Amino acid sequence: xxxxxxxxxxxxxxxxxxxxxxxxxxxxxxxxxxxxxxxxxxxxxxxxxxxxxxxxxxxxxxxxxxxxxxxxxxxxxxxxxxxxxxxxxxxxxxxxxxxxxxxxxxxxxxxxxx
Amino acid sequence: xxxxxxxxxxxxxxxxxxxxxxxxxxxxxxxxxxxxxxxxxxxxxxxxxxxxxxxxxxxxxxxxxxxxxxxxxxxxxxxxxxxxxxxxxxxxxxxxxxxxxxxxxxxxx
Numbered sequence: 001x002x003x004x005x006x007x008x009x010x011x012x013x014x015x016x017x018x019x020x021x022x023x024x025x026x027x028x029x030x031x032x033x034x035x036x037x038x039x040x041x042x043x044x045x046x047x048x049x050x051x052x053x054x055x056x057x058x059x060x061x062x063x064x065x066x067x068x069x070x071x072x073x074x075x076x077x078x079x080x081x082x083x084x085x086x087x088x089x090x091x092x093x094x095x096x097x098x099x100x101x102x103x104x105x106x107x108x109x110x111x112x113x114x
Numbered sequence: 115x116x117x118x119x120x121x122x123x124x125x126x127x128x129x130x131x132x133x134x135x136x137x138x139x140x141x142x143x144x145x146x147x148x149x150x151x152x153x154x155x156x157x158x159x160x161x162x163x164x165x166x167x168x169x170x171x172x173x174x175x176x177x178x179x180x181x182x183x184x185x186x187x188x189x190x191x192x193x194x195x196x197x198x199x200x201x202x203x204x205x206x207x208x209x210x211x212x213x214x215x216x217x218x219x220x221x222x223x
Contacts, residue, residue: 041201043158043213056210090157100146100207105157 003027004106006091012112013081020077021109023091030096031055032074033103034066037088049074050096081113116141118206120214128222133191135217137204140185144206147180147187152201152216161202162189194221 004025013019025032033056034046048056049068063079074091091106117140127133139147148163164171164178164187171178175194180187187206191198199221204214 041152041216043203043216045210045212048210100209100211102148102160102163103211105159107157 004091004093004104006089006106006109008109009107010110010112012114014114015081015083017081018077018079019081019111020075021089021091021111023074023076023106025072025091025093025104025106027093027104029093029104030071031094032068032071033092033094034074034076035090035092035105037090037108039087043090047074047076078111081111083113086111086113116144116206116208116210116212118204118212118214120204120217122217123215124218124220126220126222127194129194129196131194133189133194133198133219133221135189135202135204135219136186137188137206137214138184138186139206139212141206141208141212142182142185143208146207147178148205148207148211149176149178149189150203150205150213152203154200158203191219194219196221196223 006023031050033048037043046060047066052068065077068074088108088110090108092103094103095101120137145166150158151161152158175192177190201216203216205211
């Protein structure tokens, strides 16, 4: 009974390709996030959506475009992949409202760009 | 924006000893301070959190202290066990979570 799930778990692709990562949560949460964890394990927020509305957009290249079709899903599309995009991408979710609240992380997607 | 510094970056302790990790933050508006544990190849998972209206919180072998005046907070793990070996992240939040760089804890049997 997975709370936050991501697909795929691993993604190996070549530079210049376009790829998508999908995330779903069944916790009934209003807020979802994308984080990037680099090779030094540093976790940095990229985007946050609350009820399908973008509320946090960090300084991320325009090649990254999140999409939230409904509040249970937050997908990440990456255009023109570069070597530096190689990382583990985590989706997370939390309650909405006047938090902040605990964030629940998905299992991660390890992206390798060759 | 918020800047969270975490020390030490690595920590090796003998099983049964205590481990302490310290973090400082810069944004006085931050009001939520969670600690996450990440085992190798796994997702970060919350182990304890504290809000700005509380100075200390304990959950079995884990405790967190917060000093809002000095803008620092600490994680204490007592009676460490091999399964405590992991990377630990502190974080501070006003409107978004900002993470520290992580501490790799190794518990020697």
